[in-house]
Structures are given as C-alpha cells and as structure tokens.
Amino acid sequence: MSIDVELTDLAYGGDAVGRYEGRVLFVPGGIPGERVRVEIVEERRGHARADLLEILRPAPERVDPQYPLLTDSGCQWQHIAYPAQLTWKAHIVRQLLVRIGKQPDALVHPTIGMPAGVSPWHYRNIAVFSVGPANEVGFKLTESHEVQDLETCPLLHPALDMAYQHIRAKLLDYFGDALAEMIQGFTIRGAIGAVSTNATSETVKPVPTLLTIHARPGSVIETPQELAQELMTIAPAIVGVIIERVGGRYGRVVAGQEFLTDVVLNKRFRISADSFFQVNMVQTPVLAERAVAMLEPMRSEVVLDGYSGVGLFSAFLSSRAARVIAIESQPSAVMDARANATLNNQNNITTLEGTLERLLGQLYYRHERVD
DSSP, X not given: OEEEEEEEEEXXXXXEEEEETTEXXXXXXXXXXXXXXXXXXXXXXXXXXXXXXXXXXXXXXXXXXXXXGGTTTTOTTTTBOHHHHHHHHHHHHHHHHHHTSOOTTOOOOOOOOSOTTOOSSSOBSEEEEEEOTTSOEEEEOTTSSOEEEXXXXXTBOHHHHHHHHHHHHHHHHHHGGXXXXXXXXXXXXXXXXXXXXXXXXXXXXXXXXXXXXXXXXTXXXXXXXXXXXXXXXXXXXXXXXXXXXXXXXXXXXXEEOSEEEEEEXXXXXXXXXXSOOOSBTTTHHHHHHHHHHHHOOOTTOEEEEETOTTTHHHHHHGGGSSEEEEEEOOXXXXXXXXXHHHHTTOOSEEEEESOHHHHHHHHHHTTOOOO
16 A cells, blocks of 8 residues: 655665654655655554655655666665755764764764765775675675676776776686675775876776685685686786685685775875775865864874774874874784884884773773873
8 A cells, every 4th residue: 555755854874754643654765855655565663664656746855866776785865966965964963963872962063075076976995796696796785685786886986996897707707607606705995095096087097906805605716826816917906816715714815915005195004905994085084184183182192093993093193192092903904003103104103902992991000191
C-alpha cells in the first residue's frame, strides 16, 4: 500500500524524515520540504522505513544524480544540490550534539565544502574495491554483500581512476572466470599531494600509487610474486604492490615499496599501506590549518595529539608548541609518524604506541605535563 507523506527533516546517513500515524518514517532519496508517495518496507516499534515511489512536490534543492550507479554504494546524497548538502550536514551535526550529546547550546560552524569551481568528485586518494561472485569489480551496495560493477570510479582522483581501470582489466584478464574465487578485493592509494596536478585539466599526470590485493581466504595464488611484478608494470607510477593472505592469513608478498610519501603544505608524510590518512587532499590543508588555529597553542605548552595516525596534526603543532605527545595504536602508523618527524626535522614530537585510554593513565601516574 502506498501513502503520501510530508518530509520535514534529514537524518544522519541522509535519509529524509517524515511522520505517519505518529511514527517516524525514514525515506531514502527524499529531501525535507518535499511531498512524496512511498511504500513502507520495514516496520519497527518506534519507526518505519519506506521506499520512495513518486515525488509529488519536489524541493528546489533536488538535482539529477550525476553518477546513479553510486547512489546505493555510499553516494546517497547525489539528489541534493551540493550547497544544500553542506547546510544539511551542519544541521545533522547540531541535531546529534543536542539529542545525544545533551548540548542544547552547541555551536556548529558552517560546513567547509570544496572550493568554488572545484568538483566534489574525483578527489579521493584511496578507495577499497570488492569482487562479487559473478566477477563484478566495484563497490559493495549499502548494507549488502552485492557488488556494483564499475568500469570507472568518479570518486578517485583522475590519475588513480586511470590506474583503477588498468588494474581491473589486468585482474579480469589474469584470473578470468576464477577471479571471484581468488581475489576478495583490492585497495588503491595515491600520493596526490606529491605531484602538481590539476583535476580539471584534460592532461592527467600519474601520481605515485600503492596497490594492495586482498586474496580470498582459502584461495591459492600459484605465482603471487609473478603477479605482483606484473601489476607493477600495468599503469604509470605504481610504486608498490602488496598481495595479502598468501598461503595463510598473515602471508604477504611485496613487489616494490610498502609505503607512499605524500606532501601537505610543504610537509612530507610517509604513509604505509595499513595506515590511515586523510582522503581528500584538497581539504586536508584546510583541516590542518583550521585545527591548529582553533587550538591556539602557545610556544611554551605541551600538546597532546590523541589518535594521531601518521602525525598529520603533530607535524603542524610542532612549531607552535614546546613539545607534542602523539598517541596512536596502529603499529604501522606509529612507525610512519616517527619517520615523518625525522623527514620534517621535528625533534620535539614523541610518538607513543598504544590505546589512548591506557597511555593517558600512564602519563597521569608519571606526572607528565600536558597543557
């Protein structure tokens, strides 16, 4: 049975919100201010979910999705104009702080979007792709194990999208019909900041690229080293190939190097295959500058950088503080952070390996000063 509903809000995750018979109704693909016809597909005690059947009165912010294939693979905001997306995201953060954080006076600044004239697509420096049972190669659908087959990836920086196309074609050719039996997926990561590139230019410069192949558990790749060497040659600037789960859970074959060196605001960062780094290299410098500016450290102070990763914020805090204590639990990121302090000639950064809650206790009992 279909029903007509007025949509009044947007929830975390992007579902529009309406009400029907006193219950909250979540409608993917809707926009507040719209009147829509929907069909309820899931009912719970306090809420229900519905599929959008027809838009009876569209919102002025509604646009046609630029990449419909990605709508169900994590890009579910495409039907909302980008400026409106930024406004609604700030609204959602404010709602969460009020409702869950119990902070009715929470101040949420406007969302800082991509600069004017810069596309909100073709920006990512990393993406994880899956292989489906019918040899589909692409992104998993939301809350599903099904894979949306993608010949190209408009989320990746153009140079990495080019690498993706070569890698996808090579794996399909190399394994044939056995691809899904052998490979679970792969990760592409690029050092976009290390190369002067222009995403709007027709000429795309290759960027240093790291490829990690995730072999399917229980599969046996007969010549993994040969495959890794072949993958090194299929696209410009692939500097390293890692094949994981070779001969067991912890087996690993490597050709080339296991890390990249990227650049943010003239500071260099080694980033290993297993380490986290910011994904948007247009916005990362803005994030670093804003964070340091809002913290306002004094030159005499000791600053704590919790969940510090490879030391991005530590690097920009170093010159503004007497000492930076960085805490990170991921071993590869800890090694990267220590290497990055050396790369950037910063000797006042101490990187500790462990969980934040445990090491904070140790700092307290050792009477370590943190300002």
